[in-house]
Amino acid sequence: MDVIFDPEITKNIIEGSLIYSNLLVLLSIGLTITYITTAVPNFAQGSFAIFGSYIALTMLRLFGIHPYTSLPIAFIFGGLLGIAAYIFILRPLISRGASVVILMIATLAFDLILLGIIGSYSDTLATITRKSASKFTFIPTDFTILSFSASLFVSSLVIILILASLVTLLYKTKFGIALRASMENPALAEVMGVNVEHTRIFSWFLSGALAAMAGCLLPFKYEVVPSTGAIIIVSIFASSIVGGLSTIYGALLGGYIIGFSETSVTYGLSTIFGSGILLYGRVVSLLVLVATLILAPKGLTGVKWRRLLWSK
């Protein structure tokens, strides 16, 4: 099979990979930050995103507001959902001394409840607007800037803004110091007078808010159905674990690795094995995940690179 280098296709593939990676980074930062503060992997993270998608859809269908404009609204409502997940589902269980497995099952249960709510809402929205809401994209509403799709710029802008404000918050403010302290050693931070509860609530707010923003942008790239969350959760976990679940930088690194391997690498493989392979992007990210677990279970940021270099 001839591999023809076509700049147009290459540009599109890289553009698509970048947008997708940006969204994965948003989702996995949220997953990682709640994992650090609460020590439970949130299996509902995917549905948090779809919750955001439906907020954007509602704004678009009912009020004609463009999804890019609803990003702040999604941020706030997503954040509230995150807080609700922590306060109503996890906190009562944690205070009863539930194990990690019980907490994980609780987030699975919350995921199912959320799926039920999103599904029933989508049917309700469809009856109100007389237009099916169980499968949708925002691609027709997107526009181009300098021959690139606007979602590339918007998602990159969101990432830059979020990272800049996170870094400022974590390293320049008193609350940030408290937050970092309670991430590294909650017991010690508590002794020093830090209210660990506040930092947990904050992390869940941030997690929900970032996921909902990612969900707002997701329909620009993929068709969204109420159960999309159950599928993208695999990629979110892969990003967080490949980067390393113990630091936020891990989510950043992992998001781009998984985002690119699911789109660009899969496309590269399809030029060798035929286009049928394009459907199986998630198999590639699963393989990356499994390889990471075997070679470096703590993720790429958990590897002591300096020691590794010295030992040779």
Next chain:
Amino acid sequence: MEAIAMEQIILNIALWFGLYTIVSLSLNIEYGFAGIPNFGRALAVLMGAFTVGGIMNRILMFFFGIQGGALTEATGQLASNVNGIIASNPAFGIGLIFLAVVLSMIVGAVTGALFILPSAKLSEDYLAITLLAISEVAFMVFYYHTGIIGGYYGVSVPDVFAFIPGQYRSHAFAVLALFFAAVVYIFVERLLNSPYGRLLRAMRENESVVEAMGKSVMILRIKTAAIGSSIAAIAGALFSLYSVNVIATSFSRVEWTFYPFLMVLLGGAGNNRGVVVGTFTFVLVKIMLTMYKYEIKSALMLPFEAVWLEYILFGLLMYFVLLYRPEGLIKERPIFTAPIKKVVAKIKHEVA
């Protein structure tokens, strides 16, 4: 009319009680006893269905010389041929049931051992994530790839009870499911009431102790996942034989991972009798919800499908079980082996 409807409901409950008992007991070995949070239970069930739709079908196609064409059409033709033979020769149908069950147990055991391999050394949370990820990705591949079990078209499966008149077919399958559930129950009860079962409980409580005793947690996990998956695969095979077709969408995470977890936790993890009670309660509620979904929808004037309500309801039920009754309906009992009984008797004697 009423009586027939009632009979159908009871048969439905019996069938699903049988199938789900097999799956939840298999999960109880892994989660309840060994403490392995297998969030990928659905994969083993799917492998059971794959055995029937993908392996047994191909063996039969080879013997009957059916080749070529899409898998969906070829299996359709195969099913009509084989049904004719089964109708005149019941032994062939019974033989197929046992072939399906034995094959699915082998396939299930191999997949179970393989799929836990990358994470067999990891902590519980990583283990759960990896198992869920593998199961979801496998589900997707089986759904998109039309060459395994027909992908989104699905494949047909011969009716193993083609010799039984149509109106008694559900009876036969209900009895079959209950029979296998009983066999699995006796097997699991005996398996776990052994040094192996006590070792599993020890691993659940403290892995370091098990390691210190010279047992490998990794090997133990692999073994347990193999046993659990091989049992769960039986349910997948039986369900495929019952529905006479196999399509990946019937093996979703909600139905075959989340619901089994709900049944195990509702009944009482680590306690087989409790799990059976939990399964029965769950199946009763679920069948009632499915039977009356249109009535519920119109009575509450819901502007949406009742299935969404089912998800919310079972999600909440799980949450309340975790919060208010984490030990389940029937609590796990302490182990009484012969030596312990002797010690207890001695203490009682001394006190008295």
